Amino acid sequence: MGRGWEGMALRMMRGRDFEFTVTGAEDVTAHCRRLSFADGGMLGATGVHPTMWVRLWFPDAGRPHQRAYTLVDPDPAGGAFGIDFALHDGPASRWASTAGVGDTIQATVQGSAFAAPDPTPAxxxxxxxxxxxxxxxxxxxxxxxxxxxxxxxxxxxxxxxxxxxxxxxxxxxxxxxxxxxxxxxxxxxxxxxxxxxxxxxxxxxxxxxxxxxxxxxxxxxxxxxxxxxxxxxxxxxxxxx
Ligand SMILES: Cc1cc2nc3c(=O)[nH]c(=O)nc-3n(C[C@H](O)[C@H](O)[C@H](O)COP(=O)(O)OP(=O)(O)OC[C@H]3O[C@@H](n4cnc5c(N)ncnc54)[C@H](O)[C@@H]3O)c2cc1C
The missing domain is CATH 3.40.50.80 (Nucleotide-binding domain of ferredoxin-NADP reductase (FNR) module)
Structure with a gap:
């Protein structure tokens, strides 16, 4: 499935591509579902920072749609993290609500950064x-x-x-x-x-x-x-x- 202009732009900005595999699923609330993932080598390659997010490519009507999601409890040593998906109506949300262990999703890492406030805020x-x-x-x-x-x-x-x-x-x-x-x-x-x-x-x-x-x-x-x-x-x- 081609990623169109979004994929081309991300390649030009040196986005790095990975594949994540679902290793678990749990309903955090009635409107939020946590999926656990094996990171496909990402965390070792990129490191981790607070608020870190990735671009995931969700299939919808034969086309990939890119959406941003935040890593929960990233564990570089274990190559694992979670994502808490807010559930509403949309390709990402629909994918998350039915995804199960063994499902995979393509990801691009580009754009996430965090500059810790210095000096430490009061x-x-x-x-x-x-x-x-x-x-x-x-x-x-x-x-x-x-x-x-x-x-x-x-x-x-x-x-x-x-x-x-x-x-x-x-x-x-x-x-x-x-x-x-x-x-x-x-x-x-x-x-x-x-x-x-x-x-x-x-x-x-x-x-x-x-x-x-x-x-x-x-x-x-x-x-x-x-x-x-x-x-x-x-x-x-x-x-x-
Ligand atoms: C840096 C970054 C990190 C993010 N991290 C997370 C995260 O960890 N977890 C998470 O759930 N979301 C996160 N988001 C938001 C997520 O990317 C968007 O909500 C996205 O639009 C969801 O895609 P979709 O395909 O499900 O819905 P879309 O196709 O984008 O939208 C479909 C419909 O759902 C509505 N909708 C979309 N998002 C929401 C929402 N949050 N609440 C209510 N209605 C909504 C839209 O208004 C539209 O009517 C993040 C966004 C950014 C920019």
Whole structure:
């Protein structure tokens, strides 16, 4: 199956290709399914960083579709990792909901990077949803001693039971916000609360990954209205409504 212009562009950007094999499957919640994978040699070749993601090629109507997914608990020594798939309607989600042990999927590694905030932030502010929950979890684990406020937009009640909700640390303040008006409720809550929590903008770290429009809106607010320096922010839209 040819990958079209996306595949050509990734080859030009030196994307590296691997094949992953499903080794296990488990329902994390009613709307999130974790698949475990053997990494086909990827982790040894690429190394690992917080929020690390890969491009997977999902078959749909005879064509491959590329979608980004975040590694959960990557284990370079064992050549293994998991992926938590949010379940909705789409080629990636459909593939994940029926995939079983022994199934394989093609992957390209290109574009994932993480620059650890330096100096270590006095406080982190993380805004996301089911799709970015694995990345948020990896950030909380990478900087375990940094106090963090997390706004997690929920589309289902079960989103409150995603693994990141169970960090067990008192200095992780997790705030659930039901999705309303295409993300407007989440944006309003962050806009209202963040100015009082922020402290010195240069000592904060603000990480935003929800739907593309809400991400753009909040990134502009944080950088322009709250004067958080760009290197102390990260914003990437994770999905399009
Ligand atoms: C860097 C990065 C890392 C990501 N990591 C993960 C991850 O670990 N786990 C994960 O689940 N997703 C993750 N995502 C998001 C995922 O790539 C998108 O949700 C993708 O669109 C899903 O593809 P699909 O083929 O299932 O649906 P699509 O064909 O893209 O969309 C089909 C329909 O589903 C809707 N839809 C798509 N995504 C969502 C969503 N998240 N919630 C609600 N409705 C949606 C669309 O609006 C559309 O109506 C990541 C995205 C990025 C950019």
């Amino acid at each position: 406080r982190m502010f993380l805004v996301g949803d089911r799709a970015s929950a694995p990345a948020i979890g990896s950030l909380l684990r990478a900087l375990p001693d940094v106090p963090a406020t997390v706004w997690l937009e929920t589309q289902h009640g079960s989103d409150e039971h995603l693994p990141l909700a169970r960090t067990g640390r008192d200095h992780h303040d997790l705030r659930f916000v039901p999705r309303e008006n295409a993300g407007a409720r989440l944006a309003a809550q962050v806009r209202t609360a963040l100015p009082d929590l922020l402290g010195d903008p240069a000592e904060a770290y603000v990480w935003i990954a929800c739907d593309t429009a809400t991400t753009r809106d909040l990134a502009r607010f944080v950088r322009r209205d709250l004067d958080v320096p760009k290197p102390r922010t990260h914003a990437l839209g994770y999905w399009r409504p």
